[in-house]
Amino acid sequence: MSKNLSRIAKQKKIKYFLISFVDLFGVLRSKLVPARAIGEMQKNGAGFAGFATWLDMTPADSDMFAIPDPDSLIILPWKREVGWLASDLWMDGKPVDASPRIMLKKQIQKLSKRNLKMKSGVECEYFLLSDDGKSISDPKDIQSKPCYDQSALMRRYELIKEICDCMIELGWNPYQNDHEDANGQFEMNWDYSDSLITADRHTFFKFMVKSLAEKHELRATFMPKPFENLTGNGCHAHISLWDGKSNKFLEKGDRLGLSKLAYNFLGGIIKNATSLAAFFNPTINSYRRINAPPTKSGASWSPSSISYTGNNRTHMIRVPDPGRFELRLMDGSSNPYLLQAGVMAAGLDGINNKTDPGEPLFCNMYTDHKNYPNLERLPNELEESLENLENSKVLREAFGEKVISSYIKLKKQEIESFDTEERFDKRSLITSWEKNNSLDC
Ligand SMILES: [Mg+2]
Secondary structure: OOOOHHHHHHHHOOOEEEEEEEOOOOOEEEEEEEHHHHHHHHHHOEEEOHHHOOOOOOOOOOOEEEEEOHHHOEEOOOOOOEEEEEEEEEEOOEEOOOOHHHHHHHHHHHHHOOOOEEEEEEEEEEEEEEOOOOOEOOOOOOOOOOOOOHHHHHOOHHHHHHHHHHHHHHOOOEEEEEEOOOOOEEEEEEOOEEHHHHHHHHHHHHHHHHHHHHHOOEEEEOOOOOOOOOOOOEEEEEEEEEEOOEEOOEOOOOOOOEOHHHHHHHHHHHHHHHHHHHHHOOOHHHHHOOOOOOOOOOOOOOOOEOOEEOOOOOOOEEOOOOOOEEEOOOEOOOOHHHHHHHHHHHHHHHHHOOOOOOOOOOOOHHHHHHHOOOOOEOOOOHHHHHHHHHOOHHHHHHHOHHHHHHHHHHHHHHHHHHHHHOOOOOOOOOOHHHHHHHOOO
């Protein structure tokens, strides 16, 4: 055993551990375990009834066990007697295929067979709402172009500073915080890292922001589109592949600074984008953000068509600097592990098939899209993405038939629940079903 959690508990004065996992819908679940029991839990895991979570199990199934990864330990900076642990799910002595962290680890393994590691950084946008979740929390935040508004940012200084201080303490190397393009919207950036570390941190970040916002009597939401006329919450990811210390996406002589490997990987993302949307835009509300009309600020900042470009934010993929690309498709409701796993599976498909992404387009896609009538559009609603996923040989092979069928089955149940109350129409008001079911995504 690499790290003995019992011993660490004594050294660091940890009284309780949160043994956590996320299910297929990205819901963070855990058991609070006293330090006296952590030795046993580290070996055998904490027990959960799978049916009680979004994992497509039955009440008759055996217990599943969340076995914590000691390398993921994070001591809550705002409650230092509690240690948070990401876990992998096991059942009947075998890993649970539908455990998102295990789904990601399988893709990491496939990539490592090529001596490659994916590094990524995520940009998690969120809104700060009033405690009841009904409106943005700052009544003075009313500019039509509020991006980078210094006064609105500083009115939330106490909370933003607290979150940023936590990230400094945790060694994430945060480097900037800002007010984003919607009233009430913020973004905080920390360093990119190995994909599994980023996925664990992304999961913890959402928990931390929500917890600290509550402490300040506010409510944080990562919901893709909480307000019709405002820019939604994206979760853009910056991607590169590495062999040890060498960035394999970097090619200095290329006009975008990308290697052949990077173009193939990017080609895989482009080819599989309409089915990846089922992972990256997993909620009914997600489809108000992509393929959407401009917002009050003048732009939605989210993609509509499947294209790539240089340093230009109107496309699905932007290459801001040599050696990496930014994928702008994902929103705040995407599951942190499926986000990384989906990128990797599609990218690997691109590498395996030497997929050509076509030529980059150097245009303003928001105004010039009519000049590109053959460009594929992103799905218009969740049902369409699920159909694409159902027909995706690539993703079915990458994650296994059973996992994909489970995902589609559970998501279709969600659509059924919505349909009994509402009808989805991007042009009409956001429904209370969406708010009730996505505010805490
Ligand atoms: Mg942003």
